[in-house]
Amino acid sequence: MSRQTRVAYAFLAPGLLLFAVYRLYPLLEGLRLSFTNARLGRASEQWIGLANYTRLLEDGRFHVSLWNTAFYTVASTLPILAVPLALALALNRGRLRTLLRSVFFFPFTLSVVTVGLAWLWLLDPVVGPFNYYLRGLGVPARSWLADPQTAMWTIILTTVWWVTGYYLVIYLAGLQDIPRDLYEAAALDGASAWRSFWTITLPLLRPVLLFVVVTHVIGSFQLFGQVFVLTGGGPGDATRTVVQHLYEAAFQNFFQFGAASAMAWVLFAVILVFSMLQFRLLRGHTEY
Amino acid sequence: MDTSDHVVEPGSVSRRAFVAGAASVGVAAWARRAAAQPKATITYWNGLTGADGKVMDELIDRFTRETGIRIEQQRLPWADLYAKLQVAVPAGEGPDLALIHTVEVPHFANDGVLEAIDDATTTGKGFRGEDYLPATWQGGTFQGKRYSLPLDVPQHILYLNMKVMKDGGLVGADGRPRVPASRDELVTMAKRLTKADTFGFAIGTVNPGRYTWGFHNLLWQNGANIYSADLKRAGVTDPAALEVAGFWEALPNQHKVVPPANTSCRDAFIAGRLGMWIAGSWNFSGLREAKVDFVAVPMPRLFKQAVVWAMPHQYSFPKPKAADRAKREAAWAHVRWMTDNVAEWTLKAGQVSASRKAHGDPRITGDPVLRALLAQAPSWQVGQPTPKWVAAENVTRPVIEAIYTGQKPARAAMEDLARQINALPD
Numbered sequence: 001m002s003r004q005t006r007v008a009y010a011f012l013a014p015g016l017l018l019f020a021v022y023r024l025y026p027l028l029e030g031l032r033l034s035f036t037n038a039r040l041g042r043a044s045e046q047w048i049g050l051a052n053y054t055r056l057l058e059d060g061r062f063h064v065s066l067w068n069t070a071f072y073t074v075a076s077t078l079p080i081l082a083v084p085l086a087l088a089l090a091l092n093r094g095r096l097r098t099l100l101r102s103v104f105f106f107p108f109t110l111s112v113v114t115v116g117l118a119w120l121w122l123l124d125p126v127v128g129p130f131n132y133y134l135r136g137l138g139v140p141a142r143s144w145l146a147d148p149q150t151a152m153w154t155i156i157l158t159t160v161w162w163v164t165g166y167y168l169v170i171y172l173a174g175l176q177d178i179p180r181d182l183y184e185a186a187a188l189d190g191a192s193a194w195r196s197f198w199t200i201t202l203p204l205l206r207p208v209l210l211f212v213v214v215t216h217v218i219g220s221f222q223l224f225g226q227v228f229v230l231t232g233g234g235p236g237d238a239t240r241t242v243v244q245h246l247y248e249a250a251f252q253n254f255f256q257f258g259a260a261s262a263m264a265w266v267l268f269a270v271i272l273v274f275s276m277l278q279f280r281l282l283r284g285h286t287e288y
Numbered sequence: 289m290d291t292s293d294h295v296v297e298p299g300s301v302s303r304r305a306f307v308a309g310a311a312s313v314g315v316a317a318w319a320r321r322a323a324a325q326p327k328a329t330i331t332y333w334n335g336l337t338g339a340d341g342k343v344m345d346e347l348i349d350r351f352t353r354e355t356g357i358r359i360e361q362q363r364l365p366w367a368d369l370y371a372k373l374q375v376a377v378p379a380g381e382g383p384d385l386a387l388i389h390t391v392e393v394p395h396f397a398n399d400g401v402l403e404a405i406d407d408a409t410t411t412g413k414g415f416r417g418e419d420y421l422p423a424t425w426q427g428g429t430f431q432g433k434r435y436s437l438p439l440d441v442p443q444h445i446l447y448l449n450m451k452v453m454k455d456g457g458l459v460g461a462d463g464r465p466r467v468p469a470s471r472d473e474l475v476t477m478a479k480r481l482t483k484a485d486t487f488g489f490a491i492g493t494v495n496p497g498r499y500t501w502g503f504h505n506l507l508w509q510n511g512a513n514i515y516s517a518d519l520k521r522a523g524v525t526d527p528a529a530l531e532v533a534g535f536w537e538a539l540p541n542q543h544k545v546v547p548p549a550n551t552s553c554r555d556a557f558i559a560g561r562l563g564m565w566i567a568g569s570w571n572f573s574g575l576r577e578a579k580v581d582f583v584a585v586p587m588p589r590l591f592k593q594a595v596v597w598a599m600p601h602q603y604s605f606p607k608p609k610a611a612d613r614a615k616r617e618a619a620w621a622h623v624r625w626m627t628d629n630v631a632e633w634t635l636k637a638g639q640v641s642a643s644r645k646a647h648g649d650p651r652i653t654g655d656p657v658l659r660a661l662l663a664q665a666p667s668w669q670v671g672q673p674t675p676k677w678v679a680a681e682n683v684t685r686p687v688i689e690a691i692y693t694g695q696k697p698a699r700a701a702m703e704d705l706a707r708q709i710n711a712l713p714d
Contacts, residue, residue, distance in 0.1 A: 039713075040374050040375065040378065040399070042399075120550075120552075121552070121555075124550075124551060124552050124555065125547060125548045125550065125551050126485060126487070126547050126551050126552070126555070126556040126559070126561050126562075127552065127555045127556055127559045127561065135485070141485060142548070143548030143549060143550050143551065145550040146497060146548045146549035146550035146551075146693055147548075147693070148693065148695055231550065232495070232498060232685070232686075233686060234495075234497065234498060234549065234550070234685075234686055234689045234693075235497060235549055235550070235689050235690065235692075235693040235695060236686050236687070236689055236690030236693065236695045236696065237686050237690070238695070240686070248682060251371045252367070252371075252678075252679070252682050253679040253682055253683075253712070254395075254679055254712070254713055255374055256713065
């Protein structure tokens, strides 16, 4: 090993050590726990092989959670891609763009609990302003979060409101990286704005789109905060997600760390498969 | 004989006097040191995150001034507190004293999180069962051993919004609101009050659909329970439980007198959009602050018996890493002090005491709400003493919400609930 390599490793060592202690070890410990009946308060734990995993095959509520999580991920991806992109295109130029960027980014500075509580009040069926104005328009008030038909869509709406500013900033950075002369050349060739968008903007935004899709999908599979505050997984189990199911197994129902670890590893596998699929679908070299 | 010892020369001190003087100086110095020595500082975890937390702060300040014992509080939402206790205590990082709800006692005791309190200690510290209401005293035990001592009794009560009641013509000429005496009467009155965006009745605070404590209360009134009497199987498919589930289903879907699930009933009541509201006693001080014109009356009997759901707060001693006598004594001193001053707690925090001693205090009996709460004391009932109670409650929540929102018929939902409860791990 050359001196240069040794020095490089020496500089990397603190980071690697922290990674090993705080990331790798818990990850592997979780994997070990998933093959045991570990439960806080139980004097000893026993190796039970794949029992925690096979039990998930029979756990109806886990299946519902998995389905809800997948539904949320799929249903929220398009608005998460489109709404910030449309805003970014609108704000890419113009006098008030700096101010408007700040305005749109503001919700993202709020914690998920703050966002959840604010929307909970806004959407309250009896005293919430949202229903108040709807009633004013002659539309009957309804409980958006207590109706299984609308609860998940309402969570998607609040999430889009919350994270749009974050993705907007990322899109804007991507848009400003696209050379202007490409648009000028297209304009000289008589391309419309719409055509420029499809043939220049979108293809050249591919790395940004990949980043947005991958991070959003990973985040979606871990959906918890919004659901926990807004619906608690309800009505019934209509918005229950995998992470909520996992959280309850680990911290509310008997501290079943073994069973919860198995759920976490299943979730990890699902996210891994989806992420690899996305990389495969959206990969490609982008050259300006 | 040498008499030099006894010869006192002018200006000199005899040996005896010197020894006596030295001893007295020594004793005084020891006493000063003892007095100057700092008293124990104890850690105390609780979930009093509302206005009651401020009252607790005030009382703890007074306790510290009077006793010299310092208390470091850690206050976090109840659910987080319980998760933290379960993790911290086995790691030897638990508090010296914790305030918990009665239904948490069995599983914490079962998991070895709480230290058992022997009868001699309890009696020696001046705590006697006859000084307490039976449900509260019994709630501190699990499998014949005591693990906690009750402080106060959060419980249900019926709040009547006078504006809504007047608008519905349910206030008599004497200014007194009509109080429902039966289930049918409650529904009839609620129908009369319900119109447009005003609802006649609700049970629960922020999400009536998921309000397990209300559902438990109705089960208990009908002689049903979550578990069978031997605690070995779910009791939620017994006919009495199914009758309650049917009523739970009918309220929003057939009678249409309750607000939708996910409504903040508390806000609706304050806004004058809710007439009759069964909710926790902890709400009344907030209603007074919000200047709501309301009357509180004892929980009505809607089924067979006049049972009132109660959830006493209990003082418990989490197992320490190593025994520390001084800290334990200091923790006992606080429990004793709070019990002796519980009338102050009742008056300021609005929670009636588990101990009977304060029940006759004229300041308490002079308050109409506290008087109503005390009037229903003989009907208090608490959750069943099984370590599975809390987990069973967690699985009950979405099931009763599915009934409330009409997602599942009551019988099918209760059968599903029974399966889930019976499948809970040991």
